[in-house]
Amino acid sequence: xxxxxxxxxxxxxxxxxxxxxxxxxxxxxxxxxxxxxxxxxxxxxxxxxxxxxxxxxxxxxxxxxxxxxxxxxxxxxxxxxxxxxxxxxxxxxxxxxxxxxxxxxxxxxxxxxxxxxxxxxxxxxxxxxxxxxxxxxxxxxxxx
Amino acid sequence: xxxxxxxxxxxxxxxxxxxxxxxxxxxxxxxxxxxxxxxxxxxxxxxxxxxxxxxxxxxxxxxxxxxxxxxxxxxxxxxxxxxxxxxxxxxxxxxxxxxxxxxxxxxxxxxxxxxxxxxxxxxxxxxxxxxxxxxxxxxxxxxxxxxxxxxxxxxxxxxxxxxxxxxxxxxxxxxxxxxxxxxxxxxxxxxxxxxxxxxxxxxxxxxxxxxxxxxxxxxxxxxxxxxxxxxxxxxxxxxxxxxxxxxxxxxxxxxxxxxxxxxxxxxxxxxxxxxxxxxxxxxxxxxxxxxxxxxxxxxxxxxxxxxxxxxxxxxxxxxxxxxxxxxxxxxxxxxxxxxxxxxxxxxxxxxxxxxxxxxxxxxxxxxxxxxxxxxxxxxxxxxxxxxxxxxxxxxxxxxxxxxxxxxxxxxxxxxxxxxxxxxxxxxxxxxxxxxxxxxxxxxxxxxxxxxxxxxxxxxxxxxxxxxxxxxxxxxxxxxxxxxxxxxxxxxxxxxxxxxxxxxxxxxxxxxxxxxxxxxxxxxxxx
Numbered sequence: 001x002x003x004x005x006x007x008x009x010x011x012x013x014x015x016x017x018x019x020x021x022x023x024x025x026x027x028x029x030x031x032x033x034x035x036x037x038x039x040x041x042x043x044x045x046x047x048x049x050x051x052x053x054x055x056x057x058x059x060x061x062x063x064x065x066x067x068x069x070x071x072x073x074x075x076x077x078x079x080x081x082x083x084x085x086x087x088x089x090x091x092x093x094x095x096x097x098x099x100x101x102x103x104x105x106x107x108x109x110x111x112x113x114x115x116x117x118x119x120x121x122x123x124x125x126x127x128x129x130x131x132x133x134x135x136x137x138x139x140x141x142x143x144x
Numbered sequence: 145x146x147x148x149x150x151x152x153x154x155x156x157x158x159x160x161x162x163x164x165x166x167x168x169x170x171x172x173x174x175x176x177x178x179x180x181x182x183x184x185x186x187x188x189x190x191x192x193x194x195x196x197x198x199x200x201x202x203x204x205x206x207x208x209x210x211x212x213x214x215x216x217x218x219x220x221x222x223x224x225x226x227x228x229x230x231x232x233x234x235x236x237x238x239x240x241x242x243x244x245x246x247x248x249x250x251x252x253x254x255x256x257x258x259x260x261x262x263x264x265x266x267x268x269x270x271x272x273x274x275x276x277x278x279x280x281x282x283x284x285x286x287x288x289x290x291x292x293x294x295x296x297x298x299x300x301x302x303x304x305x306x307x308x309x310x311x312x313x314x315x316x317x318x319x320x321x322x323x324x325x326x327x328x329x330x331x332x333x334x335x336x337x338x339x340x341x342x343x344x345x346x347x348x349x350x351x352x353x354x355x356x357x358x359x360x361x362x363x364x365x366x367x368x369x370x371x372x373x374x375x376x377x378x379x380x381x382x383x384x385x386x387x388x389x390x391x392x393x394x395x396x397x398x399x400x401x402x403x404x405x406x407x408x409x410x411x412x413x414x415x416x417x418x419x420x421x422x423x424x425x426x427x428x429x430x431x432x433x434x435x436x437x438x439x440x441x442x443x444x445x446x447x448x449x450x451x452x453x454x455x456x457x458x459x460x461x462x463x464x465x466x467x468x469x470x471x472x473x474x475x476x477x478x479x480x481x482x483x484x485x486x487x488x489x490x491x492x493x494x495x496x497x498x499x500x501x502x503x504x505x506x507x508x509x510x511x512x513x514x515x516x517x518x519x520x521x522x523x524x525x526x527x528x529x530x531x532x533x534x535x536x537x538x539x540x541x542x543x544x545x546x547x548x549x550x551x552x553x554x555x556x557x558x559x560x561x562x563x564x565x566x567x568x569x570x571x572x573x574x575x576x577x578x579x580x581x582x583x584x585x586x587x588x589x590x591x592x593x594x595x596x597x598x599x600x601x602x603x604x605x606x607x608x609x610x611x612x613x614x615x616x617x618x619x620x621x622x623x624x625x626x627x628x629x630x631x632x633x634x635x636x637x638x639x640x641x642x643x644x645x646x647x648x649x650x651x652x653x654x655x656x657x658x659x660x661x662x663x664x665x666x667x668x669x670x
Contacts, residue, residue, distance in 0.1 A: 051576055051624055055584060056643030063580045066607075099580050107605075110580060111587030117645045118588040 026098030043068030191440030206237020252291030264295030274330030278338030365464030410463030413513030441486025463513025476501025
């Protein structure tokens with residue numbers, strides 16, 4: 001089984017300017033990696049409309065609705081980092097983690113990401129990671 | 145820990161009483177709040193379809209004679225007893241059955257569930273039907289007593305053979321034990337409790353009549369307002385005040401007694417206070433309730449708001465007394481009963497020389513009850529906001545309890561007033577789908593607990609919809625979700641977070657658990 005976070009699903013220079021674009025950007029990485037059907041991205045947008053996935057410390061974790069679980073082929077996450085903060089329904093976001101989770105396989109990884117971002121210094125370091133290698137390097141540990 | 149041993153028990157007794165009172169308030173909220181839509185539905189249907197409503201409908205309102213030629217026979221009918229003892233066929237309608245059966249049964253079901261889950265709810269509902277049919281007054285008070293009581297009896301009975309049954313027999317025993325307990329409790333309630341509640345209602349009526357006879361008019365509100373909120377408004381209004389008022393009209397041409405119960409002012413003030421100063425669902429429901437109450441004249445819709453926070457009865461009483469006193473001063477009154485108690489019905493019945501006094505009595509009573517209710521809501525607003533729901537003191541209760549623990553007085557005296565046992569063993573993070581944010585929050589808190597060296601606390605994440613009261617000692621959720629979480633686990637302690645990654649709440653929980661562990665350790669020491 002492939003790793004939940006791959007280097008190909010990391011992007012250090014996100015181009016989105018709105019949270020909706022950012023969800024599409026993070027969602028596209030999941031689609032390209034073959035983790036989800038394109039329809040899952042719509043479910044991610046729908047989920048965001050009902051409640052924000054802003055988590056604090058510059059992190060948002062868009063994911064689909066419960067109904068969209070059958071659009072997921074395998075558990076995966078994507079990471080996009082933005083040089084300038086996005087306006088995420090009123091909260092500043094520098095790092096967007098797109099989530100596709102089935103059967104709880106992604107929970108371990110999510111837990112580790114949470115611990116990275118709960119530490120303000122580490123969260124800052126991820127937000128300042130200018131290259132994709134650097135970004136993946138900081139987060140690769142979550143696969144372990 | 146600096147508290148002296150002699151002072152500690154007193155302090156902890158005071159706190160215990162406070163905790164009990166707050167718990168009781170949270171319990172009442174749990175019984176009433178989920179059923180607010182049913183109250184509103186009933187209020188709307190009543191305002192529309194009764195004979196003095198906006199769209200009178202004899203079949204829905206339940207006042208038409210079903211034997212008249214051309215009457216539709218498809219509607220359910222019942223035999224109604226006339227004053228002279230003869231019976232006739234009259235449409236049953238929606239209004240009567242809803243207030244007589246639906247609302248008390250819903251309350252009983254919620255109350256039963258709080259005590260003993262789904263099963264408790266069913267047994268509570270069966271038992272409550274016994275008091276409903278055993279009495280002639282609406283059995284809201286009865287439902288709030290019998291429902292939880294029946295569920296509690298079921299819980300005791302279940303505990304008798306808990307875990308001792310052969311697997312194949314469980315289903316059979318569970319079904320029949322609930323049926324027997326429910327059936328027996330409904331018979332017991334029919335004979336035992338219905339007469340008591342009916343008698344209370346008669347006594348209240350007697351007291352009101354006595355006050356009216358002795359010129360102590362404003363004092364009537366002390367009886368009338370609480371009786372109203374217990375849904376004895378019709379018993380007191382139609383049973384006592386209207387006959388007395390009618391007598392006065394014959395003598396003086398008008399009577400203020402018609403306005404004692406029917407004055408929509410006090411309820412308006414309370415709903416207004418909720419609209420401006422309440423929080424959560426109660427706040428968002430209040431404006432609609434205000435319309436049904438003030439224009440529709442269905443006072444029942446504000447009763448739940450008082451039942452949730454019983455101290456608000458003070459506001460209703462103060463408002464009611466103001467209204468009565470105003471009418472005494474102006475010598476104003478109505479020429480007939482204002483039914484329903486809508487501002488429009490009140491004005492329609494106002495004696496031609498009394499408009500100033502009657503309108504002032506409504507306005508002043510609303511103002512006074514608003515001010516009192518505002519002070520009460522304001523005082524608890526911060527706590528309610530933190531808890532995420534108005535009127536619900538669960539968080540405050542749990543907070544106090546966590547500070548004090550479930551420790552006995554003896555333990556408290558050993559470790560001082562802040563001494564505590566360890567009440568929190570399971571913490572659940574709840575989010576919408578249980579897929580993302582709650583897992584992350586749980587991870588962060590687990591890590592913090594581990595770093596603080598606190599063991600024996602389980603932290604898990606769940607979807608809000610799968611929560612129940614047995615799930616956890618503490619539920620943590622996003623602010624927008626706390627209210628929904630609370631509906632699923634009404635007696636559990638809830639806290640809200642805005643920031644899952646880095647919330648001050650986490651540090652509070654960690655330090656609270658740390659303190660309680662330390663204190664429990666001290667308590668166990670010889």
